[in-house]
Amino acid sequence: MAMQTATADIADLISRCSLRDRQAFRTLYQRTSAKLFGVVLRILRNRAEAEEAIQEVYIKIWQRSDRYVAGQYSPISWLVAIARNHALDMLRARRPPADDLDGALEIADAGPDPERLTASSQDGARIEACLAELEPDRAEAVRGAYLDGYSYEELAQRHAVPLNTMRTWLRRSLIKLRECLTA
């Protein structure tokens, strides 16, 4: 119950930001900045960059607050996504502009129709159960990509496998995950 109230409060603060309520922005910052700073710090692994990033993240939150649609997303997930994507953009800007999409597309057909997604995409907590069905090191790689923003190169190094092996692992794992999540 307390959790639901907190969620509703954050949704309310975001919508008040879209009405240019600066006090609401201040309160939103006070309630959520530790979480979002944790996100950018973990992904960027550099305190100075994270301090710059967190400013940009809140500027984006203020500017995009009118795009938040209550009910479609948990409000804190929406904020975390802005922080995470900003940090990933910063990492991506540093990476060489390699192009590997042809490889990315060489995956066999699998999975249900997209129409089935909307009906079954409500229960986000199932991802833990579905990750547990993967081999532990592959589940670990998926988590590393999401939580630490690791690239394929970093994942390959950490798991001591060739780059292409890691790509294949990950893509097959994602297809399995989707099957499990939509089952």
Added chain:
Amino acid sequence: MSEDQDRKGDGGRSALVAEYVLGLLSPADHARVERQIEADPALQAERDFWSARFAALDSEFAEVPTPAHTLEQIEGRLFGVAKRPGFWDSLALWRGITAGALAVAVAAIGFNLMRPGPDVTSLTTQLVAALEAEGSDVRFLALYDGTGAVRLTALSGDVASDRDLELWAIQGGQDPISMGVIPVNQRSVVELSEQVRAGWGEGSVLAITLEPKGGAPEGKATGPVVALGEVHQI
């Protein structure tokens, strides 16, 4: 590439969208897949599906307090509150005025003069400015024709559909005066208000900021400066 993709089934497309959401794609592929998602509601459903599912892992991000004064710095950047001598006076901003920009401007004016136009004598009151800034591809050319209006020509730059460009006049040490929202990618004419005309002339600065649709709330710039330039007599 897109043909290839169409031949692949949902599993491959879904895994690709999942890689996109995870941030695993190279910069070029990331941008490409992003455009495909924007254009395809089915892919948008995939993106939302994966985003919502992975978001269940968000609880694993530990909370870390932000450094002191971060909020004040953000508010300063957004609202210009607190003492903020840095914004319009900052060096980074003025670095945007480059010699190259003026060369472009003068060349363009030269071109302008070759066409039949206003009486040549009116040139004595003509002013020109090239508006651009480092890190931004928004570039405008401004020409003051001596009759109380600035003619603007967009040279380059695109703006997201939910943003507007707003033009400002900065004269002496005064606060910027809004000259209104200006269209992207086309010519426009902006009349000088009394307030702007009072201090208008060589050395005035025109700046363009990125603002919410409809322009800056409360008449104060909130967004980044995407182009600016000093007005010169020609």
